[in-house]
Amino acid sequence: MSWIVGIAALSILALVAGLILGFAAVRFRVEGDPIVEQIDALLPQTQCGQCGYPGCRPYAQAIADGDELNKCPPGGQATIDKLADLLGREAKPLDAAHGNEDVKKVAVIREDECIGCTKCIQACPVDAIIGATKQMHTVIADECTGCDLCVEPCPVDCIDMLPVPEKPERWKWNLEQIPVAVLDATQASSSHSVSADEEHR
Amino acid sequence: MSSSASVNSNTVQLWSFPGGIHPPERKAPANETPIRRFPIAPELIVPLRQHIGALGELVVQVGDYVRKGQALTQPGIEHGLPVHAPTSGIIVEIGDFPLNHPSAMRGPGIRLRADGDDLWIDRHPLPNYQSSTRLQVLEHLHQYGIAGLGGAGFPTARKIASANGIDVLIINGVECEPYIAADDRLMREHADAIVRGTEALQWLTQAKRVVIAIEDNKPEAITAMQSAAQNATSSVIEVVVIPTKYPSGGERQLIQILTGKQVPAQGLPLDIGVLMHNTGTAFAVSRALEKGEPLIERVVTLTGEALATPCTAWVPLGTPVAYLLEQAGFTPERDQRVIMGGPMMGFTLPHLQVPVIKTTNCILAPTRTELPAAGPEMPCIRCGACADVCPASLLPQQLYWFAKSKDYDGLKTHHLPDCIECGACAYVCPSEIPLVQYYRQAKAEMREQAIEHQKAEIARQRFEARQARLEREKQERLERHRKAAEAREAALAAREQNTPAASEGDNDPVKAALARVKAKKAAAEGATTSSASSKDDQVAAAVARAKARKAAREAENQTSNTPAKPSAQNDAPRVEKPVSNKDQVAAAVARAKARKAARDAEKDKDS
Numbered sequence: 001m002s003w004i005v006g007i008a009a010l011s012i013l014a015l016v017a018g019l020i021l022g023f024a025a026v027r028f029r030v031e032g033d034p035i036v037e038q039i040d041a042l043l044p045q046t047q048c049g050q051c052g053y054p055g056c057r058p059y060a061q062a063i064a065d066g067d068e069l070n071k072c073p074p075g076g077q078a079t080i081d082k083l084a085d086l087l088g089r090e091a092k093p094l095d096a097a098h099g100n101e102d103v104k105k106v107a108v109i110r111e112d113e114c115i116g117c118t119k120c121i122q123a124c125p126v127d128a129i130i131g132a133t134k135q136m137h138t139v140i141a142d143e144c145t146g147c148d149l150c151v152e153p154c155p156v157d158c159i160d161m162l163p164v165p166e167k168p169e170r171w172k173w174n175l176e177q178i179p180v181a182v183l184d185a186t187q188a189s190s191s192h193s194v195s196a197d198e199e200h201r
Numbered sequence: 202m203s204s205s206a207s208v209n210s211n212t213v214q215l216w217s218f219p220g221g222i223h224p225p226e227r228k229a230p231a232n233e234t235p236i237r238r239f240p241i242a243p244e245l246i247v248p249l250r251q252h253i254g255a256l257g258e259l260v261v262q263v264g265d266y267v268r269k270g271q272a273l274t275q276p277g278i279e280h281g282l283p284v285h286a287p288t289s290g291i292i293v294e295i296g297d298f299p300l301n302h303p304s305a306m307r308g309p310g311i312r313l314r315a316d317g318d319d320l321w322i323d324r325h326p327l328p329n330y331q332s333s334t335r336l337q338v339l340e341h342l343h344q345y346g347i348a349g350l351g352g353a354g355f356p357t358a359r360k361i362a363s364a365n366g367i368d369v370l371i372i373n374g375v376e377c378e379p380y381i382a383a384d385d386r387l388m389r390e391h392a393d394a395i396v397r398g399t400e401a402l403q404w405l406t407q408a409k410r411v412v413i414a415i416e417d418n419k420p421e422a423i424t425a426m427q428s429a430a431q432n433a434t435s436s437v438i439e440v441v442v443i444p445t446k447y448p449s450g451g452e453r454q455l456i457q458i459l460t461g462k463q464v465p466a467q468g469l470p471l472d473i474g475v476l477m478h479n480t481g482t483a484f485a486v487s488r489a490l491e492k493g494e495p496l497i498e499r500v501v502t503l504t505g506e507a508l509a510t511p512c513t514a515w516v517p518l519g520t521p522v523a524y525l526l527e528q529a530g531f532t533p534e535r536d537q538r539v540i541m542g543g544p545m546m547g548f549t550l551p552h553l554q555v556p557v558i559k560t561t562n563c564i565l566a567p568t569r570t571e572l573p574a575a576g577p578e579m580p581c582i583r584c585g586a587c588a589d590v591c592p593a594s595l596l597p598q599q600l601y602w603f604a605k606s607k608d609y610d611g612l613k614t615h616h617l618p619d620c621i622e623c624g625a626c627a628y629v630c631p632s633e634i635p636l637v638q639y640y641r642q643a644k645a646e647m648r649e650q651a652i653e654h655q656k657a658e659i660a661r662q663r664f665e666a667r668q669a670r671l672e673r674e675k676q677e678r679l680e681r682h683r684k685a686a687e688a689r690e691a692a693l694a695a696r697e698q699n700t701p702a703a704s705e706g707d708n709d710p711v712k713a714a715l716a717r718v719k720a721k722k723a724a725a726e727g728a729t730t731s732s733a734s735s736k737d738d739q740v741a742a743a744v745a746r747a748k749a750r751k752a753a754r755e756a757e758n759q760t761s762n763t764p765a766k767p768s769a770q771n772d773a774p775r776v777e778k779p780v781s782n783k784d785q786v787a788a789a790v791a792r793a794k795a796r797k798a799a800r801d802a803e804k805d806k807d808s
Contacts, residue, residue, distance in 0.1 A: 045657035126663040156789040
């Protein structure tokens with residue numbers, strides 16, 4: 001008799017647990033894959049497509065589905081390390097087939113050569129180029145991700161990718177990198193005094 | 202006076218902050234002589250940015266003659282702090298000049314050739330500021346370029362404007378860093394003006410308590426300030442003497458000494474009802490209000506054993522450092538270092554053509570025996586001396602390891618952002634590790650990452666917005682196509698159902714109407730005559746229809762031709778324009794081709 005009680009108890013238990021699980025599956029349903037969101041948050045969002053996917057989010061999806069981590073040149077090794085950390089996978093060096101890590105760049109249109117064809121506007125993944133048909137176009141430098149996608153479509157080749165100029169506010173205290181311009185103090189002051197004398201004369 | 206000093210220092214309760222050091226003060230030669238005034242340098246370079254925040258907008262051009270105190274920039278749309286001409290003269294260049302910054306970068310500035318006359322512009326003081334509104338006084342201070350003269354140079358008016366309902370206003374005359382004596386001399390010689398400026402700041406902030414804090418190694422300054430405070434009309438001002446310890450002059454440290462409260466991490470003194478200004482700022486405020494003089498000069502300490510006459514001096518902002526050193530009898534040794542700021546927090550100047558700006562309080566030219574250059578960095582021995590002296594209660598040696606291994610999460614959990622970069626840890630380090638340099642680099646990297654992250658977030662939003670827009674446009678297009686197709690089908694069905702004449706009426710309503718009238722007439726005639734002649738009528742109607750159709754077609758042809766003809770014959774310039782546009786395009790294409798060919802040729806050469 002006891003075995004019937006046992007089976008009945010286990011069955012009830014299984015039923016209750018099943019009901020709870022079923023309720024939780026409906027009530028706490030997650031839209032989309034949260035890991036994709038997390039991966040997407042780590043990617044640099046340049047939307048350059050160098051990984052072979054049309055934007056950062058598709059690549060995030062692909063990584064979640066098992067693609068390699070090392071296809072993002074704008075993110076570089078730092079991003080690869082972070083992704084490896086997040087996913088518990090091995091960090092590999094950047095795949096050179098997709099490009100090399102480079103300094104941050106910004107697109108600049110040589111405006112007197114622009115013919116106003118709007119092709120770059122259509123190519124820009126973040127709408128950072130403004131202009132209209134047969135009107136000059138220009139890049140909103142702050143919004144440009146440096147993805148390079150506008151350069152190819154330009155029929156007159158008037159878009160340059162220039163390194164982002166470094167500003168004192170964002171200087172990284174690389175004292176070794178200062179172009180050593182330590183003027184010899186004796187020369188500096190003496191030459192100054194000479195010029196000052198000339199001024200007074 | 203000395204008795205009152207002791208009374209004051211006894212009555213006020215003081216607290217302390219953890220850590221701190223007692224480096225040799227070495228204020229002596231520079232603080233012994235009155236503040237000097239050198240002849241004006243022949244050329245001054247006025248950087249547009251001398252403070253935190255937005256730049257002003259230029260209002261002068263090359264070749265303009267400006268008078269002393271004339272505004273060179275205006276607040277503009279970003280409400281930047283203006284800079285003013287430090288003397289009268291001619292603007293010879295506007296461009297990029299070496300900045301007063303450790304990076305040796307260049308930034309926008311104005312080169313002014315002094316004419317030697319030093320002629321003032323019309324000054325507009327605001328002596329009875331109490332009768333104006335608070336906003337008017339703040340705007341006056343902003344227009345007169347007043348910025349904090351103590352540290353980072355935050356625009357004073359903005360600092361006050363953001364302070365509502367503060368309890369304590371602290372005037373910082375601590376000047377705890379070795380060598381620096383600018384505030385000391387200023388307090389000794391201009392105590393009354395500083396107190397009047399303090400009163401103005403008190404009126405602006407409505408602070409209930411005003412404290413002027415001075416370290417006890419400046420007895421003359423304490424005496425002068427106390428007698429000035431006693432003569433003051435406002436009774437809430439008290440002069441408080443605090444014990445000498447570095448870095449007591451740090452904002453957070455001084456607040457802790459005076460109030461016993463700690464400014465929250467990542468917070469501002471405002472969060473605990475405290476606002477702090479430098480004595481120099483108070484003096485600049487009184488000058489701007491009483492004399493209508495903008496901030497165009499400040500007291501700079503010129504010191505170090507490489508100078509024959511160490512002193513303090515009134516220096517017009519924009520004076521090159523090389524000129525100042527020369528005035529003070531500079532005899533440089535080999536590999537002479539010149540430090541902007543004090544020995545603890547200052548930085549070695551990359552070269553001497555940089556100008557003095559609003560935040561320059563000291564120029565230090567030490568000999569090698571006086572301040573030996575740092576020796577080679579040795580390994581950390583975990584002695585913990587740095588943790589003992591850290592005024593922010595951090596663990597410098599731990600931060601050092603994290604900074605070296607670029608572990609930014611570790612740095613955050615160990616509160617690197619709370620580091621004030623005072624340099625006490627590096628001062629006591631037996632291994633001569635430049636700890637602050639590591640922290641600065643790590644902080645810069647963390648700031649850069651934060652900026653990048655923010656930019657990535659914006660880029661993601663823009664990308665998603667664009668994707669959504671493209672998708673919406675695609676849907677709209679499909680919807681349009683679907684509707685057009687439906688309309689076409691409906692029209693086709695209608696044409697099949699309706700009489701042909703009616704369906705023909707689409708093209709030309711007049712002709713169609715005529716045709717309809719004819720058809721009706723024919724039908725009426727047919728009806729009146731007989732049913733037998735209905736066949737003839739039908740034929741007549743068909744002919745009429747055909748005629749109508751022909752007429753409609755001709756009319757259509759005419760309408761499509763007429764607008765084209767006159768433009769082709771009469772409007773000559775219009776014809777030229779499209780051609781020239783085409784030419785432009787062709788030229789651009791040719792240019793691009795030529796460039797590509799040139800590149801190919803180059804590649805060929807290279808290969």
